[in-house]
Amino acid sequence: MDLTRLRLLVELERWGTMAAVAEVAGMSTSAVSKHFAVLEKEAGARLLAPEGRRVRLTPAGQRLARHAVDILARVEAAQAELAGEGEPVGRVSLVTFVSVATPIVLPAVRRLRADHPGIDVRLIEHEPDDALRVLQSGAADLGLVYDYSLVPRRFPGTLTLRPLGTEPLLLSQPSTGAATSRTMTRSRLRGLADASWIANSRGSDDDELVSRLCAGAGFAPLIRHRIDNLEMVEELVAAGMGVGVLPKLAAATRRGVVHSPLGELGGSRRIALAANTGAWAWRPILLLGRYLWQEAQRVLDDAAPEPPAPPGPADFG
Known part of the structure; x- marks a missing residue:
């Protein structure tokens, strides 16, 4: 298969339209279309399907595009190795x-x-x-x-x-009552059994993390807020509306918030x-x-x- 046509296929998967591919490749739209027609013959499979005024990749087209990424990377690596000089571009x-x-x-x-x-x-x-x-x-x-x-x-x-x-994980909690920046213990974590917990809206690994963390202290968390913006999580904590787990890189110094390292309780x-x-x-x-x-x-x-x-x-x- 021609490498130029494989590159056009990868660009079509990336940009989604013939016009965008033509602009990136510096070709006319009709030239791009002809390349795809030849590529379908070379592949022996239908790679594109009409979708209104646009086209989409068929499952075979998607598979070939994924192979093309690997093929092109290997070809470029070989060319760079043979050249052995010049600035990477x-x-x-x-x-x-x-x-x-x-x-x-x-x-x-x-x-x-x-x-x-x-x-x-x-x-x-x-x-x-x-x-x-x-x-x-x-x-x-x-x-x-x-x-x-x-x-x-x-x-x-x-x-x-x-x-x-x-990076370590921290428990973000309001700086009132028994809140402290010392490493969290199971007994202190157990004191948050009735707290409102903050998780993200995706309900993915973060939910499982909070559940396993709290299970180790003997309770199931009440997840009341679902927030993706980390700054807003801290705002909710500062307002006394909940507690949440944050990685160290996401924890900001903020008035009204204490970050307690979770240590082995939360892992990393x-x-x-x-x-x-x-x-x-x-x-x-x-x-x-x-x-x-x-x-x-x-x-x-x-x-x-x-x-x-x-x-x-x-x-x-």
Whole structure:
């Protein structure tokens, strides 16, 4: 199959319209359409289906697009290896969650842009469930994801993970009564059995985390509020309307709020980089991953080993 047509297929899955693909590829819409007609013959399967005035990928088209991401990454890696020189150039879409944006992502991207201006980083905000779907679809190249040590996540086998480190979990509670910033104990946690708990609106791993945490203290939590915005969670706590679990990077110093480390009761949040297995061979992705790792070392615990260095001229001499 022609690599140009595979690239067009990947772009169609990413952008969704023939016009957008034509603009990105610098072709006319009719030329793009002809390429897809030839690609369907090469694949021996129908890859596109009309949907009103647009087109969508059929299941076969979606599968081929996912294979194409891996194929193109491997070809680009081979070309870079054979060339062995030159500045890395390319666009990397990074999907990330909000609490690592300021301490890790933005410093890493700023440094990367200064050192390698040919790498264009695009940011997408998603929590892990959606981030993993975006990565598998090919709409993002690299992702920052997390899980909890109390609630291990099963990650898709098509993705390769590179751990960055961990961060402790804190109990955010109003600074009244018996609230203290000392590490939480089971007996003190048991005193919050009648409290209103705050969880997110997705009802995913965070619910399970709160349930397991409270179960260890012998009670089931009353989840009364479902809030995704972390600043609003803290506002509710400061107003005396509830308590909630926050990772250390998301906990701000705020009047009326006390953050008590949960220690072994709550375990930790584990943060990792994720990408489709073949994508790691591409220098822009490997470089961005390396810069993210370097920034993560400043703010995370249990730092993971340094990732491999991207290939350069000296590696191919």
